[in-house]
Amino acid sequence: MTDNGLLITDVEEQSIAEELGVKPGDRLLAINEQPVRDILDYRFLCAAEELLVKVTTQAGEVWELEIEKEYEEGLGLDFGEHSFGATRLCHNRCLFCFVDQMAPKMRETLYIKDDDYRLSFWQGNFVTLTNVKEAELQRIVDQRMGPLFISVHTTNPELRARMLNNRFAGNIMDQLSKLAKASIEMHTQVVLCPDINDGAELKRTIEDLAGLWPEVQSMAVVPVGVTKYRQGLYNLRTFTQSEASQVIDLVEGYQQEFLEQWGDSFVYASDEFYVMAGKPIPPTENYGNFPQTENGVGLARLFLDEWDSIKDDLPRRISSNHRVTLVTGTSGAAILQQVVDGLNQIKDLQVDLEVVKNQFFGESVTVTGLLTGGDIIKALKNKNLGDAVILPSVMLRDGEEVFLDDVTVSDVADKIQTPVEVVDGPENLVEVLLGTKA
Structure with missing residues (x-):
């Protein structure tokens, strides 16, 4: 531009x-x-x-x-x-910013902090609106830029200004109210930090945003990510199992209330909270139209539903012995174990689940999508992995076979001396295992 x-x-x-x-x-x-x-x-x-x-x-x-x-x-x-000219960058210094915790010497694009309301409308990026002036807010209204995806974190003005380290961050409710009055559709997120914006502050945020329903269509609550690269940054920690359970109880209490009032759950705890708490993933009906899958909300339920739709049609046996190793991160293990147990009911098929801990970012980072090629190589090298290793596609850069650390799928296959297949969901996994992949 x-x-x-x-x-x-x-x-x-x-x-x-x-x-x-x-x-x-x-x-x-x-x-x-x-x-x-x-x-x-x-x-x-x-x-x-x-x-x-x-x-x-x-x-x-x-x-x-x-x-x-x-x-x-x-x-x-x-x-x-x-088409957009220069991307508008983030002027906040959020105390929980994941980019600030990125490992050194990675590709430059991983250090870019965008905060561009145009990309929120165009691509679904989450933005804070802290760099949006009144004229730009009016442009959003005039040009009907919806839906927008907005990082709220808290509706307490003083707390939001502190969390984002930006004195302009406190007027978020005024901004959201103006957009709601103009019938702009919005989806919101809260990165939840223990002892900061949880508890009573989370209740306030849920109630404030619910007050703007249906223009504010959904609210995702996701746990803060803490890597080992936090030297000189705010002292943050992850949620304990008990604390994660309390977050879920609070969110589900509001869900029930909103379902009774509107027939819509509105607020959702991310899948990661359920894994942390050791609680089962909620049923499909709790997720409405799954408005925040990109935020890790409901992906596990969609995965399990896909598995349920195909598991009864699996063969009782395959024509020859076949053994594979399926790789996952820590948080995906409980979900995938259900699938592995079902697949191992097929005679002459053996599927081993390999849970890889994240050494690159630190073991407190448990999501499968943040595993690196280097960690996978370290975990699998010199092991008997069977006929093939199977990796979930969420580990890779969109549209490419490259991990966050720029290691490729071919690099992994070479180092572990085993063929590697990449799959996208249970149906694709079964296609690969049974040799029916197109």
Whole structure:
């Protein structure tokens, strides 16, 4: 995003823009005398049927193009990686920030702290709204940017300012109320820290956010992550089993109340809390339409439901002996054990569950998605792993076979001297085990 509009990187064939002579390398400056700052402005302003489009060509000429089109018809312009310009970065110094606890010398993208309300709307990123001015809040309203995903953490103004180390953080309820009044859909999260924003503070936050239902559609409560890289940072700890159980009891009490009032649970404890507490994952009906799976809420239930849907159709035996090792992190062990026990009922199939502790970030980090390739190699090397090792896809960078530490799946296979398969859920796991994978 610049004062000179958006750089056009591609023009669709037979589009309105191509017919008018617009070419890659030109810049889109304005539509109907409104500056085009990013892709959101472009999409919003293009919705009109009559447009006055201002473009500057590579030769420096300024064109004003009068266009009549159908409401849903686009102009055929693409801006590539320039669609948003520079990402807006976080100005908070949250006492629980996971990025501040990242190991040194990792790839640069892992240290980026984005806090961009546009990416919240576009990609579902959680943002704090602390860097959103009044004019930008109005833009969200005017352009109907919903749903938004908002990190609240607490609705106590003084406590939020302290937790985020930002004096502008305390007006969150005013911001949320303005958005709710304009019927902007929102989903919220609370990173819960023991002795800080739990207990009575959590009750206050649940009640305040529930007061903005149905515009605030959901609230996820997730435990703070604490790595071994906290030198010089705020002294945080993880929840005990008893404390995790208390959090669940509090959340489920409110869930029951909201289900009776609205037919919607509204507030959810993350799967990790249930694992910490040693409690069973709630039934499907408790999760509504599963609004916060990206936050680790309900993923275990979806996994178990998928397993339940296929387990009765499994064969009694396979044609030849087959042994594999299935890898998981600490928090996934209890969930996967149910699947492993079921698979081991198939004659001539043996599935061993290997629980790998996180040495890279520290053993207090238990989620499977934060295991590194290096830790997996250390845990499996020189072991008899059978015919193959199976890894859950959550360990890998989206769309790639690369772990957080930049170790690849091929690297793991080479080091442990065993073929490696990556699976996505119980059905895919069974396909791999039975040789029916397409």
